Amino acid sequence: MASQQAERRGWFSHGLAALAISALGLAVAGSVSLTTSAEPMAAPAPAATTVQTDPAGAVLAGGTAPGSTAGGGTVPGTPAAQPSETLPTDPALVAFTRPLSVVDTTRSVRLQAAVVKERAAQRSEELAKSAEAATQAARDAGGAARSQELATNQRATREAAVKIAQERLAEAVRKRVAAETERQGIQTTDPVTTTTGGTDLSVSVAAGGGSASPVPGAVIGAHFGQYGSWSRYHTGLDFRASYGTPIKAVADGVVVYAGNSGDWAGNHIAIRHAGALTSMSSHMSSMAVSAGQSVKAGQTIGYVGSTGRSFGPHLHFELYPAGVRYGDVYRAVNPVPWLRTIGVDVN
Structure with a gap:
């Protein structure tokens, strides 16, 4: 009898442990499911305002705007509002939500324009330097040619002057020798x-x-x-x-x-x-x-x-x-x- 009671108590203990383990597994599974299936919730739509008009068609205060209904719907024929990406309001879900991306297209256009302008300026500078180098080379070539021409002319002038002087001196020497020879004659004693x-x-x-x-x-x-x-x-x-x-x-x-x-x-x-x-x-x-x-x-x-x-x-x-x-x-x-x-x- 005592052994039977002890066996029953063992089965009871094992059952309680199994229930505790099952409960823990269900809690973990629930938390995982909640995490993976979390989606952003749309913000509640603002209450529509009724727009009243007078007989002339003017809008009165407290009325509902044309194209809208008091329940937040739209009048047939009116374009539906486009959904917008919003952040969740629940603090527990903020960590699982991708933040809104902000793209400044104006800055990109300005940056591209600045790059193009800088490259154009660099190209203009390179062209200016090439033109200056070509001009300097032309000046140097012209100066060298002019110097060579002047040197050639001066050398020719000097050579002509030396030649003339040599011819004049040689002629003077010939005349003097001839005159002295004629004067000397033939003498026997001196x-x-x-x-x-x-x-x-x-x-x-x-x-x-x-x-x-x-x-x-x-x-x-x-x-x-x-x-x-x-x-x-x-x-x-x-x-x-x-x-x-x-x-x-x-x-x-x-x-x-x-x-x-x-x-x-x-x-x-x-x-x-x-x-x-x-x-x-x-x-x-x-x-x-x-x-x-x-x-x-x-x-x-x-x-x-x-x-x-x-x-x-x-x-x-x-x-x-x-x-x-x-x-x-x-x-x-x-x-x-x-x-x-x-x-x-x-x-």
Whole structure:
């Protein structure tokens, strides 16, 4: 008997537990169903107002507007009001409702217009820069062409002026040489009085006696009257020769000067020849004769060097006509005709 009662109490306890669990499951299911099926509720429509009119058709206070009924309906033929999206009034449902979206179309239009205007301004700036670059390039090209044209014209003018000056000088030299040659004639003796170192030397040079090349080969490196960076006007002949080459007297004569006066000629020797002509050999490294000494054609008078204003070893040879003191360089004459007359071949 006692066991039966205990068994009944166990079944009763299990039943109560099952009922409690069932009740809890129904509560959870109800809450889930309420959550998933929640929908926004439309706000109640405002009460309609009755519009009364007088016999003339004017609307009186308290009446219902035309096209509406007292129950909130609409008069046939009147367009129905469009539903509007509203937020729920129940606070418990606000969290489950999508908020109304607000789109400012006016702002989008203004932004697009501003972007278009900015891009147009950038394009205009780029075009302006390109035009300025093209204009500057054209100016530079024009300026360069103009400068080149001016430089060409100036160079042509300078070259023409130099050519004219050279032609005039050459013509003047030719006339002077011709006049002096005609004046000199042929003389057999020439009494000479000159001063060297404060001593008067009276010499008489007889014609004849042969001739000799001043240096072996007598190759001319620079001619009389020639122009160059080394000389504005060459007053003699430059014979090519290496340092130390012996220098010979080209004809018989008397040494009227042997020394170094400290000027462009360096160590130099002047010899008076027949016909009152005077030859001068310059830039010597050393001298082998002295003033007042008589020399014969072919005799060594010194050695090739580069003293004075010289740009390398060579023999500078000058010729002065009668009545002209040696060293007066711009009165010197071309030695080639005289050398050939006495039998010296120059190349």
